[in-house]
Amino acid sequence: MTPFRARARSGAAHPRVLVLTTGGTIAAVRGSDGGLAPAVDAADLRSTLPSPLLERVNVEARALMSVDSAAMDVTSAYAIARHVAAASAGDAVDGIVVTHGTDTMEETALLTDLVLARGGRRRVRVVFTGAQRGADQPGADGPGNLARAVDTASGPAADSEAGVLIAFAGRTMPAWGTRKLSTVDLDAFAAWPDRHEAEQSRRRALAAVPGGGLATGSLPRVDTVALYPGSDAVVIDACRAAGARGIVLEAMGAGNANAAAVRAVRAAAAAGVAVVVTTRVPHGPAFADYGGGGGGTNLARAGAVFSPVLRAGQARILLAALLAAGVGHGEVTRAFTG
Numbered sequence: 001m002t003p004f005r006a007r008a009r010s011g012a013a014h015p016r017v018l019v020l021t022t023g024g025t026i027a028a029v030r031g032s033d034g035g036l037a038p039a040v041d042a043a044d045l046r047s048t049l050p051s052p053l054l055e056r057v058n059v060e061a062r063a064l065m066s067v068d069s070a071a072m073d074v075t076s077a078y079a080i081a082r083h084v085a086a087a088s089a090g091d092a093v094d095g096i097v098v099t100h101g102t103d104t105m106e107e108t109a110l111l112t113d114l115v116l117a118r119g120g121r122r123r124v125r126v127v128f129t130g131a132q133r134g135a136d137q138p139g140a141d142g143p144g145n146l147a148r149a150v151d152t153a154s155g156p157a158a159d160s161e162a163g164v165l166i167a168f169a170g171r172t173m174p175a176w177g178t179r180k181l182s183t184v185d186l187d188a189f190a191a192w193p194d195r196h197e198a199e200q201s202r203r204r205a206l207a208a209v210p211g212g213g214l215a216t217g218s219l220p221r222v223d224t225v226a227l228y229p230g231s232d233a234v235v236i237d238a239c240r241a242a243g244a245r246g247i248v249l250e251a252m253g254a255g256n257a258n259a260a261a262v263r264a265v266r267a268a269a270a271a272g273v274a275v276v277v278t279t280r281v282p283h284g285p286a287f288a289d290y291g292g293g294g295g296g297t298n299l300a301r302a303g304a305v306f307s308p309v310l311r312a313g314q315a316r317i318l319l320a321a322l323l324a325a326g327v328g329h330g331e332v333t334r335a336f337t338g
Ligand SMILES: NC(=O)C[C@H](N)C(=O)O
Pocket: 023, 024, 025, 026, 067, 068, 069, 070, 100, 101, 102, 103, 104, 130, 131, 132, 133
């Protein structure tokens, strides 16, 4: 591995890409207990990159952590976001790749986008990637994904305006609005189909998140509640009792619930808990359309804010970031809905 400083002294004009490794399936092998777990270190991940790419791009790989992304908490996600922000602040790198588990890549990528955006204009490309198959599995997709991510990260900095990217299965997508949609397909992620709509959603949110809020390093408790036919107020009430400052409702259809949920949302809103509505349906926007006592319009009247683009995972991060910044109902509405 050639450290960046040595390359800089040699005057080499190659783009410099820092690969920060965090674990996930891209670094996982099957252990003696039969389960996949991260074990491959940063140097070994780097060694999978093809020689022509390494001749063109100066790549340094550094381990941040080695965990399955489903086991990450806000502290881990913050640690990653802050490392990316610190590494991108100076002139040492032209691009940053984060290798990450796919289960919660969309959350950490969105948090990283928010943390970077409050620092002003980003000067480097930041690309998340991972894998669906372990490093020791036949047809492992990690090496190809990593190569694509490094290649993308080495591109012109001006293109970083779109925010944090996810490179996966030969495609590069903006992290904002992108979700994991398959547990097994190599093409695991789906971007929001309308890029312009996703970008509008991102700009709206970034304009609403005040700078200082994300500097705290901790996010308030925001819970996700999945709604289903016959669901009652028990879980929503329990979240409030546990001290949640926000609740993301994964509602049915376009964003519908039932009368019990609407009552619980009204009580939560009256107690100062921010409620955001998304949907369990994979495609299409969430919006207030139906009535009848438990529909989306009833949820909205009870004080809930609709998240048309961001699904539960990313909506939860954005809501927590907004609440960390101390914003009120008006800004939460502006951030999600406009
Ligand atoms: N494909 C993966 O990376 C899944 C793994 N459980 C993780 O998120 O770390």
